[in-house]
């Protein structure tokens with residue numbers, strides 16, 4: 001019986017295994033060095049915040065795997081020998097495969113800062129990071145201050161986590177406004193204010209120079225690049241982006257760039273070896289997407305697609321319209337289609353921006369300045385329906401249509417009706433020559 005081996009038990013690897021099982025009787029093994037069972041990485045923060053126990057982040061009961069004949073192996077793959085189809089484990093044993101899928105996810109970036117490996121310096125990615133955080137930041141007695149380096153989605157989650165235990169946070173952000181490589185100005189500036197309103201010491205245009213240690217190898221302070229200021233702290237969170245977790249492939253014949261290079265069928269250069277999820281890098285980006293997409297839904301879609309190919313129905317990865325969601329402290333963020341920030345915004349992309357006077361809700365609608373075609377929407381504090389925007393993007397609706405039907409896309413029409421008139425009025429005003 002053909003043996004399918006998947007390295008990585010995250011959303012991409014597990015989705016793949018589940019779908020292969022639905023379609024076939026193949027032998028399936030999932031390997032992971034991190035945790036015995038699949039868990040929701042995006043829910044890790046709620047464990048620290050006391051909203052759930054770690055077990056609750058596991059979407060499937062422990063019996064699920066045996067019942068579905070999905071073998072689980074705990075171990076770290078240190079080498080892949082493709083000519084003999086063998087995995088070598090750090091623990092000393094080996095495993096043979098017929099088809100191999102690399103689904104090893106990401107690891108937090110470290111940019112060679114002095115002191116980056118001290119006790120108390122951590123990323124916020126793996127289960128082990130959460131355990132580390134419990135050791136170094138259980139409360140504000142043990143951790144008097146934490147410094148977070150890097151202003152993205154994971155950084156702000158870590159800030160919220162520490163805030164929930166009343167641990168003072170200083171947040172070092174290289175950009176001059178929060179996440180403005182992605183968010184348009186109005187949104188990014190609203191989030192700056194929101195972070196500060198939560199008593200987080202947000203330092204924009206600020207870089208880390210070095211991390212200092214005490215006599216026991218623990219974090220004592222950080223030095224700020226621009227000013228030379230020394231800030232005392234006990235924890236440093238490194239959240240300056242993530243990189244594919246593929247160091248173990250460096251000596252293999254599998255082609256790698258920043259990630260594992262794949263074609264549209266998620267095939268690598270080596271027959272019977274594939275890559276999916278955060279660690280996969282498209283030779284050429286699909287549309288406006290990045291060649292590496294480190295997001296949850298991408299991993300799931302890739303897993304579903306590759307299962308078809310593995311089971312004999314060769315299928316191209318076609319992700320459809322871009323969408324994503326996240327949270328900035330207590331403000332929910334959703335994005336559908338393309339809305340670019342200041343950097344990288346195409347010349348034809350026009351924005352309509354509306355913000356509520358309470359400074360916690362806003363929307364930005366992007367459209368083509370010549371054709372008026374609706375290109376995408378960002379919403380903050382207002383929940384919208386994915387299926388509706390997906391349809392409008394496919395139908396290439398114009399911006400007038402979208403603005404006049406926005407309430408149809410709302411999850412909570414009653415809540416939305418309170419803003420609808422204001423949003424439409426602002427939109428109409430924008431169209432009037434001043």
Ligand SMILES: Cc1cc2nc3c(=O)[nH]c(=O)nc-3n(C[C@H](O)[C@H](O)[C@H](O)COP(=O)(O)OP(=O)(O)OC[C@H]3O[C@@H](n4cnc5c(N)ncnc54)[C@H](O)[C@@H]3O)c2cc1C
Nearest residue numbers: 008010011012032033034076077104105277278294295296
């Ligand atoms: C705190 C946090 C919040 C997030 N929030 C969001 C969000 O709101 N929305 C969103 O879209 N995305 C979010 N993400 C990103 C999302 O979680 C990832 O895109 C997704 O989990 C990646 O899934 P994956 O299956 O590709 O890899 P992973 O989930 O990283 O799983 C890969 C697994 O492979 C294991 N592994 C790696 N190398 C080896 C090896 N050599 N041997 C054995 N095992 C190995 C790893 O230990 C890991 O268990 C968040 C991520 C984090 C960390």
